[in-house]
Amino acid sequence: PLPAPYRVPLPVPPVARPVAPGRYLITQRVAEQEVLPGVRTPVLGYDGIFPGPTIESRSGQEVVVRHRNELPVPTVVHLHGGHTPPEHDGWPLDLLLPVGDAQGWTGHHRMTGDVVAGERDHRYPMTQRAATLWYHDHRMDFTAPAVYRGLAGFHLVRDDVEDALPLPRGDRELPLMLCDRSFTADGEFAYPGLDRGMRGLPGVEDAWSAGVLGDVVLVNGAPWPVHEADAARYRLRILNASNARRYRLVLDGGVPFVQIGSDGGLLAAPVRHDVLDIAPGERFDVVVDLSAVPVGTEVRMTNALGEGRTADVMAFRVVRTARDDSAVPERLSDVEPPAVPAGAPLRTFTFARGDTGGHSGWTINDEGFDPDSRRYETPLGQPEVWRFVTDVHHPVHVHLDPFRVLRRGSGGPGPFDAGWKDTVDVRPGEVVDVAVRFTGYRGRYVLHCHNLEHEDMAMMVAVNTV
Template identity: 55%
Template sequence: MRERPDDRSGWALGMARRQVLGIGGALGLMASTGLGTSAALARRPSVTGAELRSAVPLPPAFQVPLPVPSVLAPVSASGGADRYEIIQREVTAEILPGIRTPLWTYGGAFPGPTIESRRGRPVTVSHRNELPVPTVVHLHGGRTPPASDGYPTDLVLPAGWPEAVDDMPGMTNMPDMRRMLDPRAVRSRLRRDYTFPLDQRPTLLWYHDHRMDFTAPAIWRGLAGLHIVRDDAEDALGLPAGRRELPLMIADRAFAAGGGLVYPALDPGLRNRPGVREPYLAGILGDVILVNGAPWPVHEVDAARYRLRVLNASNARHYELEAVTDDGRRLDLVQVGADQGLLAMPVTHRLLPIAPAERYDVIIDFVGVPVGGRVRILNRLGSGRTRDVMAFRIARKATDDSRVPRTLSTDLPAWRRSDAVRVRDFAFRAGQMRGGHGWLIGGQPFDPTRSDVTTRLGDVEIWRLVADVHHPVHLHLVGFQVLSRRGRPPLPHDAGLKDTVSLRPGESVEIITRFDGYRGRYLFHCHNAEHEDMGMMANLEII
């Protein structure tokens, strides 16, 4: 990691803290051979992780109706701001037909309720934690002040949870863990208010748990929901709207014999010992594809254009989406937006890759499909049951006054290479640590007490990222543009303003951004959630 301060004590603290992960030798080859191994990995299928197998009968595809998450009503709307309340709680729900599954939820549902906001109208969301473990809420893609960004140690403690690390169960046997308490952490008991100014481009955001070392299993158990930001300029474009605008949260899961979700955590209670069993160190894949919490659903549509707001909320699974009619014809996926809002102009895809945490805003036109016909959304990277995602069945002919204008937006930043005041290099790789192997940025695991990158408010920088295996890299607070891949021009799906970029095995990517908005402590990390929990995260301080 270039321009990194030399903090040996912080490095030692990070090593000690990671001893508890129990990371085995499965990653040793990558750690020892670096990008030599990456070059070989680049020729393999586009998968990083190991698949869990469900122990219950799975339903046939395209029979369960697609749920659409409910829109949360504010508890108050005064003074130019909206206030919401969400209770984080355990429920038992039917995900697979006829089978009850325990879940951790926002507001009793998976996905959690959708929040719809207007650009520039502040929102406060009061979260009450009635779960058995601490939680942290991060609004992914939000331009958020640091106090509400969901830093991983800013815990909301449940009833009965000890305030001090030394008082936590098991800590007396882990002396190194006593030193991991972040002196800057702000802890709350039972409840915390998160305030989001939402002074940002209209787009699809999502909120999820971000507790240090336990993000992956918390999301897997259900702690994820959508947040849509709108504005008048986007409304005036004439894109499909109302019931012809569909949010689609895609996620994979696996189910145990009793109906619960399978997850190979070293500590199933998610209290003391982070990490997963050795076969799953590279990431966890499920064998059931859920869309909005339903397995391989089907949705009835008009013969008209639809706007699909697609989020990959999987822990580690990558998808390459295509829309195919039953007679084998591929429909265009017309991209109108990326992670951070509208593109300058539409981009047409036949295949659309989407990594964990990426969002794509696409238009699909069903007008040429006969009534009674079907369009399947398939995953070209899947096999067996994971090749299917969902289906649309054309129910009726209908009038359609929507349109896809040639010019979508004129407010995208125009950063040039010459604007950058510095260039930084970051390697995202498996690495050797005391006690085993983990996932590192610049050779170091995450340590909340260490400053990894310091930049000035308003500075433009170029970051050069390189990977060994798949790493979807996410920056908090700011959006960025992709300048190059492997030294070549960006790919078509790199268009627009993004906050997560997918690095493929052995790949280098350049991005450019301006660090504006707020001063304070933020993060950048891999959004393979298992990689993030096992060290692949770093601090970003804006001064």
């Protein structure tokens, strides 16, 4: 029994409370949650909730998150967008084995990573600007079903530059996690994995090998929710946490999205969009101005790429007039235009369906993920141009440092490429060049497609910073 759109109130994930200054404890556990009204859905949740609690941190102030795994499966958490030392980044073969059931997992995995039972700390120096980050599971071969079942949450980094701006805040700053899900008749998340126990066989039924799409759009874990709003400006931190779905968001009445930030924080200056294209893994920080909307009016945010029920996303119902001192300044932050020195190395990564060791999967430069590969080594501090070439759509994500989009096809950056990005949506048959430069830590990281089924079917490479 799916609800009518725009009836269920928009939930806002709770902000995590530190157990000591800068220290958090998150228990990963199975819980039941009312995702659809009147239906109990089992979720794999950080602290047993989906989305997980929002961690709020300050630029330059270290945060340590202790994860405790009470789930029936191993996990490894990644802070997406974090400038994180390699041992804390969530290398896909590092495993946090379940509390009390570690033995059962020995031998199940290629245990070439750092394998720990029960609990472990992730240390995040937060030496980075204010930005909308998110954390999610990243286990080798099983990221997609783990995230689908609930292992995802926000991590917001704040700093003085952002605090000095008169942007909407408090109740008028909303993180919005968009994702699509399907449900079984019993109300469980219906993930068409080959191994429902998430133990042995990665990947999905053939029909879904391009990526799993659901028929219900959730925002912060609620189906097509509605938010009762003031007639005022709102800051929306929109995250596409879907496994494979991309959205083209549109607001009723031609209300524009005024983009103030991207994956890697504030833009230099706002960019106005009538529609907002967002691919899996991407974040857009936008201000929408509802101040001219008459009280009693519903402003829907719809998805022009959806069909039927996936064309609905959420709505704002303007219920009162209110004072609003916020503004979007014409200058937001210092972001230099991207520049690459002449002679910078160029590396090409070709994303295509292919053979990944005897079975069909998704490859980068004709190979499936090889964790031990040293094929891609890049010296810290060295500017490089990375060229992404695709067959079909692939949202390409790079760990450790954000990058700048230099060009798409024969043109410059596209309308959604402004600022610092860590995930770039490369369209079918497209060539996108980005400027990368890694800083801070030597070690092994990954570059992968953020279509999570593609990722689990090996569309990932090890990137070694040296």
